[in-house]
Amino acid sequence: MRTDKKDKHRYHRPSGNQRLLMSGNEAMGEAAVCAGCRFYAGYPITPQNELTAYMAKRMPPKRVFIQAESEVAAINMVFGAAAAGERAMTSSSSPGVSLKQEGISYLAGAELPAVIINVARGGPGLGNIASAQSDYFQSTRGGGHGDYYTPVLAPSSVQEAAELVFLSFDIADFYRTPVLILADAIVGQMMEPVNFDFKKKFTKKIPLKKWALGKGKKNNPNVVKSFFLEEGRLAIHNQHLLSKWEEIKKNEQRYCGYQTKDADFLIVAYGSQARIAQEAVDKLRKEKIKAGLFRPVSLWPYPVRALRQAAKEAGKVFVVEQSLGQMVEDVRLSLPGKKVLFLGKAGGGIPQAGQIIEWLKRNK
Amino acid sequence: MKKVYGLPQSLKRADTHYCPGCGHGIVHRLVTQAIDEFNLRNKTIGVAPVGCAVIAYDYWGIDVSEAAHGRALAVATGIKRCLPGHFVFSYQGDGDLASIGLAETIHTANRGENITCIFINNACYGMTGGQMAPTTLLGQVTATTPAGRNPKNLEGWPLMVSEMLSGLKGVSFAARSSVSCPQKVRQTYKYIKEAFNRQIKKEGFSLVEILSPCPTIWQKNPVEAAKWVEKEMAEVFPLGVIKE
Ligand SMILES: Cc1ncc(C[n+]2csc(CCOP(=O)(O)OP(=O)(O)O)c2C)c(N)n1
Numbered sequence: 001m002r003t004d005k006k007d008k009h010r011y012h013r014p015s016g017n018q019r020l021l022m023s024g025n026e027a028m029g030e031a032a033v034c035a036g037c038r039f040y041a042g043y044p045i046t047p048q049n050e051l052t053a054y055m056a057k058r059m060p061p062k063r064v065f066i067q068a069e070s071e072v073a074a075i076n077m078v079f080g081a082a083a084a085g086e087r088a089m090t091s092s093s094s095p096g097v098s099l100k101q102e103g104i105s106y107l108a109g110a111e112l113p114a115v116i117i118n119v120a121r122g123g124p125g126l127g128n129i130a131s132a133q134s135d136y137f138q139s140t141r142g143g144g145h146g147d148y149y150t151p152v153l154a155p156s157s158v159q160e161a162a163e164l165v166f167l168s169f170d171i172a173d174f175y176r177t178p179v180l181i182l183a184d185a186i187v188g189q190m191m192e193p194v195n196f197d198f199k200k201k202f203t204k205k206i207p208l209k210k211w212a213l214g215k216g217k218k219n220n221p222n223v224v225k226s227f228f229l230e231e232g233r234l235a236i237h238n239q240h241l242l243s244k245w246e247e248i249k250k251n252e253q254r255y256c257g258y259q260t261k262d263a264d265f266l267i268v269a270y271g272s273q274a275r276i277a278q279e280a281v282d283k284l285r286k287e288k289i290k291a292g293l294f295r296p297v298s299l300w301p302y303p304v305r306a307l308r309q310a311a312k313e314a315g316k317v318f319v320v321e322q323s324l325g326q327m328v329e330d331v332r333l334s335l336p337g338k339k340v341l342f343l344g345k346a347g348g349g350i351p352q353a354g355q356i357i358e359w360l361k362r363n364k
Numbered sequence: 365m366k367k368v369y370g371l372p373q374s375l376k377r378a379d380t381h382y383c384p385g386c387g388h389g390i391v392h393r394l395v396t397q398a399i400d401e402f403n404l405r406n407k408t409i410g411v412a413p414v415g416c417a418v419i420a421y422d423y424w425g426i427d428v429s430e431a432a433h434g435r436a437l438a439v440a441t442g443i444k445r446c447l448p449g450h451f452v453f454s455y456q457g458d459g460d461l462a463s464i465g466l467a468e469t470i471h472t473a474n475r476g477e478n479i480t481c482i483f484i485n486n487a488c489y490g491m492t493g494g495q496m497a498p499t500t501l502l503g504q505v506t507a508t509t510p511a512g513r514n515p516k517n518l519e520g521w522p523l524m525v526s527e528m529l530s531g532l533k534g535v536s537f538a539a540r541s542s543v544s545c546p547q548k549v550r551q552t553y554k555y556i557k558e559a560f561n562r563q564i565k566k567e568g569f570s571l572v573e574i575l576s577p578c579p580t581i582w583q584k585n586p587v588e589a590a591k592w593v594e595k596e597m598a599e600v601f602p603l604g605v606i607k608e
Contacts, residue, residue: 039446064445068438069471076435076468080411080442083429088442106432213409214447216427223421225430 019193024161024183027194028117029054031162032089033063034196035169037115039081039088041066041074045096046129047185048119052091071096075103075116082112083224085212087169091117093185094135095126097143104178105144108241109226113172115165116150117181119188122347130348131185133271136326139182140300147238149245151252152180152299154270158192163199164297170202173209175248182299184322186272186350254297255306259285263292265364266314268307268331269321270296273351277320280356291360299327304334311335318343318360320351372396374405374425381419385586387576388416388484390543392423394553395455395482398560399426408451409443411436415457416490434465437472440479451563453480459489462498462525469529476534476568480559483525483571485540486578487597494581498523501600506581522600526573530607536568538607542575544593548603555605575601 022030029051032040040059042052044067052067059065064081068074074090081088092100097118107114118139122132139152151171155161161183168179209215216222228234256274259281260266269277274295284291294310296303311317317335319328321344328342343351343359371377374396382389399408405426412420414433421428431439436454444452461469461483472479488506489495495508499522503512513519526538539555542548552574559570575597577589584592 039442041442066441066445069467072435073438073441073468073471076432076438077442077445079431079435080429080439080444081446082442083439084409084443084446086446088446102432103435106430110430213427213429213443214450218406218425221421221425222427223430224428225421227418227430229419 017195017197019195021191022158022194023050023189023191024155024158024187025050025119025189026054027158027162028091028165028181028183029058030196031165032115032169033058034198035166036087037063037089037169038086039064039078040090041068041077042091043068043071043074043096045093047121047188048091048093048117051117051119051188071099072102075100078114079103079107079110079112082107082114083110083213085209085215087113087173089115089117091119093119093121094123094132097135097138101138101144104150105142105146105148106226107178108148108150109146110224111176112178112224113176114178115168115172115181116178117165117183119183119185121185128348129185131272131322131350132346132348133184133273133322134324134326134346135182136299136323139180140302140330148241149300150178150180151175151248151301152182153254154182154297154299155187156271156274156295158187158190158194161187162194162196166198167202170206171252173206174202174204175244177244177248182271184271249301252298253301253303253306255303256295256297257306257310258293258295260292260294260310262290263310263314264290265316265318265360266292266294266311267318267320267356267360268294268296268327269319270299270327273320273322276351276353277356279353280360283353283357284360289361289364296327302330302334307331307334311338315339316341316364318363320344320356322346322350372400374399376423376425378422382416383580385577385579385589386416387486387543387574387578390549391482391484391552391574391576392420394549394556395453396424397553398556401557402451402560402564404451407449408453409447411440411443411452411454413454413456413460415460417455417457417484418491420455434460434463435468436460436465437477437479437481438468441472441475441477444477444479451560453482455482456484457490458483458485458487458497458499462523469525470532473529473569473571474532474534478563478566478568480563481569481571482556483573484576485525485573485601486576488578488581490578490581499525499601501596524601526571526606529571534569535571535607536562537570538573539571539605540573540575540601541603542593542598544575544577544590573601
């Protein structure tokens with residue numbers, strides 16, 4: 001882990017246990033700096049503009065900030081920075097993340113670590129700038145071309161957004177993979193107190209980047225590539241990637257349970273929607289309805305084992321999303337035979353606590 | 365006996381995959397020779413394109429990164445900003461640099477990134493079977509201009525990349541030459557060295573455009589192809605220093 005204790009040129013560095021009022025976008029930027037991010041390239045798009053602006057102030061002169069000409073350029077700059085062995089990040093929102101898919105596929109193929117933040121908004125197309133969770137499929141199924149996955153972490157508060165960004169750099173380096181932070185517009189825009197004295201620590205030892213550019217030997221230079229033309233070589237590479245995904249599936253499932261132990265009715269929601277669902281759970285409990293909430297934090301790998309455990313006693317499972325039904329597919333895959341119901345709104349609609357309560361009561 | 369000429373140290377001993385008469389091999393040699401001459405071998409990072417030179421790293425004895433089609437200069441930007449003490453160059457064809465990657469090309473040049481770009485103009489897409497490139501000459505028959513490139517069909521005119529980039533303040537040096545005969549090869553080498561010099565002196569973006577024969581796609585023998593470069597291509601794309 002690199003920290004920048006010696007960095008005298010800082011613009012603003014929240015001290016250890018001090019709590020600061022920040023937006024999710026700014027907090028994610030600061031967390032990246034705390035994690036030793038040396039390179040950031042981005043292109044403006046709402047609702048993540050505060051993050052790009054924060055990095056513009058925060059990164060120079062010791063670290064690199066570039067306003068790229070497009071999201072395509074930004075992700076490919078990140079590819080170069082990651083290939084050079086530096087911790088690198090880019091951020092965008094849904095339409096821009098679509099453009100980054102080329103680069104994300106290349107990062108996965110070349111096994112380069114990088115962090116990509118998606119402060120998601122409504123789609124398809126230009127959609128709108130309201131909060132949405134309709135990039136779930138794209139995020140959790142690779143997104144670009146080829147056989148690959150990227151770990152996806154979904155924060156539901158400003159504090160968690162910062163913690164997950166901090167953690168994601170370690171996950172990226174350890175497994176040599178791009179990591180996606182899937183935040184929604186609410187998490188990016190809302191302001192909450194946050195401290196940067198992170199509790200969640202990645203405990204595995206991160207190997208040195210001997211493969212990076214500039215570290216090759218005269219008679220054995222380093223080549224960063226995803227291209228394997230010789231017969232049979234790509235199949236071997238794909239198998240190697242597969243074994244890595246299996247390893248990540250085993251080790252990196254993250255989740256949070258709330259009142260799940262005795263829950264007859266289990267609500268599943270993530271990101272900002274989980275905050276709203278939690279309010280619904282509290283209100284239902286007051287009415288003696290045993291509701292609980294399961295909140296996946298890693299969307300890929302999906303916390304299948306924990307969800308099964310949490311849903312064991314529940315008669316029915318209620319999935320709530322700011323989409324027309326994407327994560328619900330993973331819930332159904334995880335819980336064969338269980339009755340899984342879905343409530344979703346798209347295009348900026350947000351299922352409110354009252355609606356969730358009414359829907360659950362109607363269907364319980 | 366004193367050895368006065370030999371293979372550059374930075375050029376690997378490997379069988380070539382390039383066609384007979386192709387210019388890529390000559391330019392690989394010139395670039396690696398310049399790396400040796402400036403004693404940059406353990407400080408150079410190359411960025412290979414998507415195109416016929418996609419496996420350039422099989423020939424260059426230096427650290428190399430691949431880049432997605434057209435993105436070489438974005439990748440090179442990321443590398444150079446993180447390793448400012450290293451010598452960084454991209455090597456790109458005309459489809460890569462002037463078509464799909466034109467935005468990256470213009471903006472890298474306009475930012476004045478301290479990067480050297482070696483641009484191979486063969487007036488076609490070699491790797492994918494000879495389609496029209498932005499640099500394809502008027503009347504030139506390609507797989508996608510079967511009647512010859514014709515502006516009346518809205519197929520456009522040859523794109524003058526070096527002239528276009530020369531107007532940008534971030535560009536320190538731009539020159540065009542060819543590899544159609546030994547004299548031109550020597551001239552190309554001089555330009556490459558000057559472009560390297562600009563980066564070493566931190567003067568900003570430097571570009572060498574090299575008119576390069578593609579006998580296979582042009583359906584000419586290597587001698588005819590070299591002549592076509594001199595007679596036809598150099599007519600449209602004037603040789604010489606364009607920005608000093
Ligand atoms: C995104 C994308 N689009 C298209 C291709 C297919 N493709 C590979 S090389 C190439 C053109 C190469 O032409 P040029 O850059 O002129 O290089 P040359 O092969 O002539 O040296 C194309 C279109 C690709 N690899 N990726």
